[in-house]
Every structure is written in structure tokens, then in C-alpha cells.
């Protein structure tokens with residue numbers, strides 16, 4: 586069902602929604618941007634319509650709503666282990682406003698955490714099962730996006746789709762509570778989602794990647810240029826790596842907790858093993874690992890590319906390293922070209 590809402594109508598709808606649900610979306614943190622005098626647009630709690638930023642891409646992705654940066658898995662005390670429990674606020678139904686690329690990214694995370702082994706990851710599943718999505722339709726592409734190339738400009742799996750248009754908001758309600766809320770706060774209307782049809786950036790993912798490219802000189806540029814800061818992976822909506830740490834409390838070393846914390850394949854120490862063995866010390870090799878995982882390894886396992894073309898990794902990289910350019914170079918090399 587479709588509905589047309591005035592700004593006051595959508596504001597009232599959200600005021601009702603937040604009384605029974607946690608709502609997250611792109612919000613503005615004034616003066617917290619990467620450059621002096623700029624704002625940070627990122628995911629945060631939404632208390633009302635005025636909080637939602639419609640016209641900018643977030644620096645970080647929505648994944649931390651259901652895959653926190655750090656999370657206690659269990660507590661230990663004198664040989665006893667107690668699994669961590671979610672707070673009452675964390676088992677409330679949760680609504681996340683996100684764009685088509687990020688909704689596609691959720692399907693990638695679901696594959697890793699729920700389908701990639703004999704059992705689902707309980708810690709991910711317990712948050713994810715309470716999380717629902719509202720699609721924020723992109724009427725125009727942001728600079729650096731390549732969702733059309735990746736086939737992630739369209740999405741499914743959301744409860745509702747919403748866009749501002751002509752001074753109103755157009756809502757496509759696909760499930761409750763949006764059907765009831767649309768009835769109550771809007772007027773019936775014909776509403777179909779709008780999908781971005783063109784990006785300024787086009788990326789050609791190679792159909793296959795030959796192992797001869799593993800030693801290609803193209804990776805050497807990244808060996809010197811990449812500073813191993815990990816920003817690209819922390820901002821990526823599809824990266825899922827974490828490390829596990831045991832924390833012993835200072836006041837009683839017999840007690841403590843096991844935590845998992847986001848990790849990055851780009852930073853020093855990620856591949857360190859017992860005995861001092863390190864698998865990928867060279868930063869160019871780390872870049873190769875990341876890029877091929879996003880556009881080749883994952884596809885071999887699940888049949889879809891991991892990268893959803895959101896463009897964040899390039900936007901946040903302090904060294905202006907372009908993931909898209911790297912993938913296009915790989916395509917040219919696989920087609921017999923010299924690469925960019």
C-alpha cells in the first residue's frame with residue numbers, strides 16, 4: 586500500500602513509532618566531521634523526523650546497530666561461565682533507516698553470520714532478529730557510488746520504503762506497523778519506489794580472477810601508499826571481521842569477560858599467529874586480500890559479490906586509495922589489457 590504524508594504527518598508517525606521501538610538512521614553530529622568545520626553524518630538514534638538526514642551518505646554504515654563495535658560474549662568467574670544477556674532496551678523491536686546499497690550489505694552480513702557454518706552466530710542472530718528496515722530511496726547517486734555496477738541499486742527485505750518528494754513524503758508500506766501507521770497518518774496514494782539508474786562511476790568486476798594476478802606489480806603501489814589505518818574496512822558495510830579478547834578485571838583477576846571487537850585485515854597484527862608467524866606483512870598483499878575477497882572469494886562461496894558499491898572506503902581513505910579503480914584495473918588485466 587502507498588501513502589502520501591505531510592511533514593507533520595510523518596513527524597507524528599515517527600513520534601508514535603519511537604514510543605515502542607528503537608529507531609536508528611543517518612543523523613548529524615555538528616562539528617564532528619573529518620575536516621575542521623564539517624559535520625559527521627553517521628548512524629545514531631532517531632527521536633523524531635528532524636533527526637533524519639536525507640541528503641547525505643553516512644561515513645559509517647548501519648551495521649553497528651546489530652553488530653556492535655565491541656560486545657561482551659560471556660563472563661567468567663572462578664571457573665564459572667555466564668553468557669552475556671542483552672539489555673531490555675536491546676530486545677525492543679529496532680527499525681533502521683537505510684539505503685539500497687546498505688540493505689544489500691545486510692544480506693552479505695547475514696550470509697557470513699547466519700549461513701557460513703554449521704550453526705548461526707548467536708550473538709549476531711539475537712540482535713538481528715529484532716531488526717527491521719525502512720528503505721530510504723536514493724533519488725540521485727552520491728559521488729563515488731557504483732551501486733548500479735554492483736546490482737545493488739535495488740533492494741528487497743524492507744518493511745517500508747520512504748522518500749521526500751514535492752514537499753511531501755511518499756511511503757510504500759509492505760508490512761506492519763507501516764500499513765497501520767500509513768492509514769493513520771497519511772492519505773492513500775500510488776507509490777512505487779524510485780531506484781537509482783545511473784552512477785557517475787562505472788565499475789567492471791572481472792568474471793574471474795586468475796591466480797597469476799596474485800603476484801602482479803599492481804599491488805606494489807599499495808605497499809607504499811597504504812598506511813594500514815583500517816578506515817576502509819571499518820566504514821565498509823560488508824566487513825565482518827572481529828578479534829576476541831579476554832579481559833581480566835583488575836580488582837579480581839579470577840573474574841573477567843570475553844569480548845569481541847571489530848578487526849581489520851588492513852592493519853598490523855591482523856594475521857599474527859602463535860610463534861610469531863605473520864601471513865600478510867606487506868600492505869599491498871593486504872589490499873589484494875581485501876579486494877579479491879570483496880569481488881571474487883565471496884562470490885565463489887555465495888554467488889554474489891560482497892562489495893555493494895557504496896563508495897565509503899574511498900571517501901574515508903586518507904591516502905585516496907580507490908577500490909573502484911583497483912577493480913577496474915583487475916578487469917583490464919583479465920581482458921589482456923595493461924591496467925590503469
Ligand code: SF4
Pocket residue numbers: 817820821822823824879891892893894895896897898899908
Ligand atoms: S568495499 Fe568499499 S565500496 Fe565496496 S561495500 Fe565496502 S566500503 Fe563500500
Ligand code: SF4
Pocket residue numbers: 810811812813814815816817818851852901902903904905906
Ligand atoms: S583506508 Fe586507505 S590507507 Fe587506510 S588501510 Fe584502507 S586502503 Fe590503507
